[in-house]
Amino acid sequence: xxxxxxxxxxxxxxxxxxxxxxxxxxxxxxxxxxxxxxxxxxxxxxxxxxxxxxxxxxxxxxxxxxxxxxxxxxxxxxxxxxxxxxxxxxxxxxxxxxxxxxxxxxxxxxxxxx
Amino acid sequence: xxxxxxxxxxxxxxxxxxxxxxxxxxxxxxxxxxxxxxxxxxxxxxxxxxxxxxxxxxxxxxxxxxxxxxxxxxxxxxxxxxxxxxxxxxxxxxxxxxxxxxxxxxxxxxxxxx
Numbered sequence: 001x002x003x004x005x006x007x008x009x010x011x012x013x014x015x016x017x018x019x020x021x022x023x024x025x026x027x028x029x030x031x032x033x034x035x036x037x038x039x040x041x042x043x044x045x046x047x048x049x050x051x052x053x054x055x056x057x058x059x060x061x062x063x064x065x066x067x068x069x070x071x072x073x074x075x076x077x078x079x080x081x082x083x084x085x086x087x088x089x090x091x092x093x094x095x096x097x098x099x100x101x102x103x104x105x106x107x108x109x110x111x112x113x114x
Numbered sequence: 115x116x117x118x119x120x121x122x123x124x125x126x127x128x129x130x131x132x133x134x135x136x137x138x139x140x141x142x143x144x145x146x147x148x149x150x151x152x153x154x155x156x157x158x159x160x161x162x163x164x165x166x167x168x169x170x171x172x173x174x175x176x177x178x179x180x181x182x183x184x185x186x187x188x189x190x191x192x193x194x195x196x197x198x199x200x201x202x203x204x205x206x207x208x209x210x211x212x213x214x215x216x217x218x219x220x221x222x223x224x225x226x227x228x
Contacts, residue, residue: 009154034216043118043204043219044157051214090156100211101172104149104156 004093006105014113019063019078021108023091026072032094033074034102035065039087047089050074061085086112116140120205120220127195127227135190135223137205144210146188147172147217148180150201157204163188164211195227 007022025031032051036044048059055067061084065076074091091105121136139146147162159172163182177199179191188207192199202224206217 004156032214036216036219041221043221044206044217045219046216049214049216096212100213101159101162102147102217104158106154106156 004091004103004105006089006091006108008108009106010109010111012111012113013081015083016080019076019081019085019110021076021089021091021110023065023074023076023105024072025074025091025093027093027095029095030069033065033067034092034094035059035063035074035076036090036092037061037087038090038107044090047076081110081112083112083114086110118205118207118218118220120203120223122223123221124224125226127192127225129195129197129227131195133192133195135192135203135205135225137188137190137220138186139188139205139207139218140186141207141209141218142185143207143218144185145213146182146205146207148178148188148190149204149206150174150199151204151222152201160190160203192225197227199225200227201225 003026005024034049035047038044048057050067058064063078088107088109090107094102118139144165148160149157158174161180163169202222204222205220208217
């Protein structure tokens with residue numbers, strides 16, 4: 001079965017430090033990959049997406065992610081954390097399994113310390 | 115442009131009651147879906163629709179019904195509410211089933227079953 005694994009349900013960084021949120025997926029076919037962010041009491045908003053073009057994808061708010069096929073990974077990074085980055089982040093994979101369904105990871109909550 | 119609109123935002127039900135969660139989108143998207151979000155489990159697909167008149171089950175469909183009489187609306191019905199259905203429900207849409215485009219999410223309905 002296809003799956004998405006986000007390593008670490010909680011990640012804490014200091015303001016100005018590197019943000020690294022990990023995502024690994026299992027898929028036997030090339031997937032579409034997404035990162036979403038969720039702020040309290042809101043829906044999910046798209047940060048960035050990979051759809052088989054450039055492997056390094058830049059998104060909003062200074063985030064970027066690199067698709068590594070050999071590692072089946074799509075980790076999210078940001079060089080310098082800001083207090084406003086505190087939120088929950090979801091990695092998602094869209095695969096054609098008799099219909100294009102999107103599978104979400106369990107989410108990683110990012111805390112940013114002043 | 116309202117995007118995806120969900121009503122109500124909050125609801126408390128008693129076990130055994132029924133209710134309908136409303137979802138409407140104004141982007142002329144063919145594909146619509148319902149997810150539930152529970153702590154530590156990410157988003158799980160309940161039902162989805164690839165167009166008006168066509169619906170199918172997702173990962174956790176039991177206890178829920180859907181219909182799609184128009185492109186714009188995709189209501190989710192709880193037939194006989196159970197405490198296990200306490201969750202946050204999100205409706206999402208995208209242009210088409212095989213679209214590379216990300217999903218647009220509503221702000222969610224927070225449902226408590228007593």
